[in-house]
Amino acid sequence: MAVDPKGRKEPGYDRHMFICGHERPPNSARPSCKNQGSLELLPRIKQALREEGISSVRVQKSGCLDFCENGISCVIYPEGTWYQLSNGMDITSIIDHLKNGTISQTNLMKLE
Numbered sequence: 689m690a691v692d693p694k695g696r697k698e699p700g701y702d703r704h705m706f707i708c709g710h711e712r713p714p715n716s717a718r719p720s721c722k723n724q725g726s727l728e729l730l731p732r733i734k735q736a737l738r739e740e741g742i743s744s745v746r747v748q749k750s751g752c753l754d755f756c757e758n759g760i761s762c763v764i765y766p767e768g769t770w771y772q773l774s775n776g777m778d779i780t781s782i783i784d785h786l787k788n789g790t791i792s793q794t795n796l797m798k799l800e
């Protein structure tokens with residue numbers, strides 16, 4: 689069995705956040721999250737977690753999550769909470785969710 693270079697004893701994270709980084713060409717029938725700034729938002733969230741010293745949360749780019757019209761699409765597990773985010777938004781409540789599981793009601797993805 690290999691020794692984990694970060695000293696972890698078992699695989700997994702307390703929370704796992706996927707942010708869609710999919711990009712479609714201009715004039716596509718559906719919008720895409722990268723074109724709305726998802727890849728600028730993602731490092732802001734990662735940096736905020738680093739500044740808080742939180743290493744038990746994984747934040748990563750995903751492919752299309754298929755809720756493109758409600759992007760920037762994001763989902764956090766294990767809660768299975770879907771958010772509609774925006775580039776430049778106040779990420780305080782999202783960081784709170786990642787830290788302690790508190791759902792950010794104002795950022796929930798809502799379908800019509």
Ligand code: FES
Nearest residue numbers: 708721753754756
């Ligand atoms: S492009 Fe982001 S959910 Fe489809």
